[in-house]
Amino acid sequence: MLKRLWLILGPVFCALLLVAALLFFYPINYSHHFENEKRSAVTLTAENFKNRTQKAKALTDEDHRFVPFFGSSEWLRFDSLHPAVLAEKYNRSYRPYFLGQRGAASLNQYFGMQQILPQLENKTAVYVVSPQWFTKKGYDASAFQQYFNSDQLTSFLKQQNGDVAAQYAAKRLLQLYPNVAMKDNVKKLAEKESLTSFDQSFIRFMARINQREDAFFSTFVAANNENYENLVLPKLKNLPSKFSYPALEKVGVEEAQKHTSSNDLGIENKFYQNRLKKALKRLKGSQKKLSYVQSPEYNDLQLALDQFAKSKTNVIFVIPPVNAKWMEYTGLSQEMYQQAVQKIKYQLTTQGFTNIADFSQDGGKPYFMQDTIHMGWLGWLAFDKVVDPFVSNPQPAPSYQMNDRFFSQEWSQYTGEPEEFK
Template sequence: MLKRLWLILGPVFCALALVALLVFFYPVEIKHDAETEKRSAVTLTAENFKSRSKKMTALTDRKLRFVPFFGSSEWLRFDSVHPAVLAEKYDRNYRPYFLGQRGAASLNQYFGMQQMSSQLEGQTAVYVVSPQWFTKTGYDASAFQQYFNSDQLTAYLSQQQGDAAAQYAARRLLQLYPGVAMAETVQKIRDRRQLTSFEEDYLKMMTQFNQRQDAVFSMLAAPNNDNYDRQVLPYVDQLPDAFSYQDLEKIAIKEAKKHTKSNDFGIDDNFYELRVARKLRKYKDFQQRISYEKSPEYGDLQLVLNQFAKSRTNVIFVIPPVNAKWAAYTGLRPDMYERTVAKIKYQLASQGFSNIADFSQDGDKPYFMQDTIHMGWNGWLAFDKAVDPFVANPQPAPSYQINERFFSKEWAQYTGKPEEFK
């Protein structure tokens, strides 16, 4: 009987043992290749978003300076003046490394940052804060789990310092992923209890295992998608050799006119036909009761700010607008939107994050938006005018004054004047 079981299960155990040995002893070494890293920077898949190895490889390349651009799905809105296209065409002293996915917001970004905290140290970053993230209930659990992995977990646990940020992150993690691995350890962090020596040793082992596992599977994974070859290089060839915002604006407007003929909202035709046209009547006034003023996202954003302060990262925050015509049609209240933006900006500026590019009032400008909530064409040019000088001329981070009150439920639910919050 035992011999029969061994014949059946023996090969499985041997295979698992070989995989474990491979993972534990696989040499984690970084080999730089500019062309591969350029493709990785615009891949924008969930796998790339979660991978430690790909981010670390690009962000440690000293010959080609990659700068993390944090956001969500706006990076997928490629056109002739997309940030990746402009950086490539005009051979800037940096290349954006895009970190964003549809449905990803500050909490996913925070846990992703734990994988690259060393690469953030003393560096420059761009962070897009979309008011649409700040919904009443906050994150959808399935969306969060989709972009979370075990390497992020152990990276966070191994670096946490038992402070308010670590406690808040643990609480949010358990809310959105109750069945997360090492849940008892996360609970101890939430409750500010000391880990046992066995738990600390186990955490060290799993941290090493997950890092090496990521390196192995990143090596074995399918090649990056073709965004660089299909969405960047063709546009590069269409732009003038001499950089001029005036000339680029003419190109952007010409392209925008060509791609917004099917509707009166100024929305890209393909997006409109696929996502809007068939349900247009249902969208009438459907956002009348929506508010972004009360949301757990304010605490999640504070996690990100805490990490930037800890890493002494100099950041420019970008606040995009919504398509004004679309907002009017769907009933989104402009006064509510303005109050939300004011609350976000107060949370940033009052802690020393004073580099803010606020485009929230520009949603009615011609060809500024590519769809309902994402910038494109003239919007990208405005983005570039604010972001490029900041990124191209890196400066030390200002002195941040982190205030733990922004982790509180009271702030998350506050709707008064931000400067009067107590």
Template sequence: MSNKRRLWQIFGPVICAFILLLVVFLFPWERTFSKTSIFQAANSQTTTVFKGVKMKQEAYDDGYVPFYGSSELSRMDPLHPSVIADKYDRNYRPFLLGGPGSQSLSQFVGMQGTSKQLKDKKAVVIISPQWFTKEGQDPQAFDLYYSPLQTAMFLLNAKDNVADRYAAKRIASMPTVKNGIIKSCLKKVAAGKKLSGWDRFVLQNRMRMLANEDNFFSSFQMRDRVDKIHQKEKLLPDTYSEAALHKVADEQAEMHTNSNNLGIDNTFYRTRLPKKVLKKLKGSQRHFNYVKSPEYADFQLMLNQFAKQHTNVLFIIPPINAKWAKYTGLSQKMYQESVAKMEKQLTSQGFENIADLSKDGGKKYFMEDTIHLGWNGWVAVDNAVKPFMSQPNRRYTYDIDNYYYSEKWQNKTDVKPLNLSNKDSLKKK
């Protein structure tokens, strides 16, 4: 046997497999998902779904509405938006996007693949107060949710403007974005430079490979919460009424918070707040400040994306557990100042659908733990979401102001409250 033939027998299969792999990932592949798979994905809250594109595109085309948020979406009690929507066959289905640490920058990147699907449609954003810290986006959390696929999409559509330059600079500053075509292109966009033909060619091929991976693997590793949703639905009355929902909320909350006097879920209290930890946390948050933060500029990226899509958005501002705030020394005055700043940023640019729940942290069974909405809190959310979703949709045009990317705004204090009420804020002025 010749040496050439012997070498081919050894390396031939490897070469063929490599070529086949290239064909599989470079050739455009199309795939559709079943309604069951989409419903499962919409409630899974896995990073695979968050970072993907195809599953979300099909879901939005089929009437699902993105609910952008973070860890509060994981608290799936019987009053959770997904449970209520399914139980009462609402004209929408929530697509839950976020988990612990999914702040504005992560959400912005995750929005890049669905711009067409959300044009002139609706969305819900639950704003978490803990996003607005001095440091802003947690780099480790960004790593968890970072999508190279959607970053490539952003770069191929980027323009030389304030928003895209700021976005490119922020994304490139994250440690998870390593050297390579995406990093180099981010630096160019951040500097106001145009991508070369070669840059675009390499990015397009990289995006095609990532899109094929998304098509193949987006339905893997999904957390199946469908049975859990159906089980929770059984606890709700067959006929919808707000009073009936509050009754269920009170019954469930009383059962699940009877181990402590802070109104915190028993399991959370037992596992996260044992006596030694609880003692150390007394007065520990008296210096917390959510008023000065780069998060306000990152949040502006989300608003700019909604404006480009003409998306009609409901913003929900939750409270903090009042008993917990008192125990840890967290300033409610400071928190209300941060809320006023958020509302100013929203309303001055035309985002006027705001459910401000920030003063409700002392209401009975409103919170599930220290900072997350629960039982009666979810009923209050439904009281905002239900009329918002029932309104006929129309094209919204916003007045985006680049001032909100500035360090001056990030560090601004003494913003006056706007005195919004939930009822009035749901009407376009």
């Protein structure tokens, strides 16, 4: 019987051992090709967002400076004044590397950071933090799992020291991914138990396998050229040859007028026709009861802040608005929105994150928004006026003063004046 089992399963077992051995010794080569890196920076697919190799390649290029721009779906709103287009047209000293997907928020960003910690150390970053992430129930588990992978898991486990941040991250991981691989190790972190020497050896082994698997498969998947070729390069001809904000504003106004002609909400025509027009009656007044003031996302944001502090990363935070006409139509409270913004800003500033571009009250400006919740045209221009000087002139990170109370449920559910939170 044993012999028969071996004849059936033996080849499979040997094949698995061979694959594991090949992956274990597979070399990691971060060779650089600027044209490929520029395309990778705007690929904006789920695979590119959650995998390591392509972003690590770009962020380690010593001849060309790529800067991580963390966010969610706003990076997908391309027009002639999109940050990628301006950087390409005017050959800036840096290129944005966009890290974001629809439904992604701080928890996915935190686990993604674990893959590129050396590239964050003493560097500069841009972080869009949208109040609309801060829903009462918090992150959707399916969205989180979609952007999480084994390399993020072992990168996280390998680098944790059992502090409050690690404990919180492990608890959140178990909440949103109850059947996650290596669950026993994650549970130990969540319960503040020490990992055994065997645990640590196994984590290092799996981290090596996962990192090399990522590198191996990245060689078969060419950078997705579609966004660069179709959404960046064609727009260059629309821009003046010499950089000028007044001239760029004229371009933005003309383009926005043309592309928002089908409605009086200031929403891009295709978005309005394909996603809103048929649902308008149903959506009227639909957001009256929404609140972004109480949410576990405040705790998740603290994870990202904690990592930036540990990595001594100098970050500028961008807080976007909601289209004011859409806000009025759906009944979303501006007062509530500003309450959430003040809570976010308090969490940032009291810990030393004082570089903040707050556009939360600009959703009523003409051509500032491309759709209901995403900036475009003159919104991107306002973004550039603040972000470009910060990124173009990198400075050392300030001295952060981290407060672990921002990991508490009391803070996530707090509704009072932020300054009175004790």
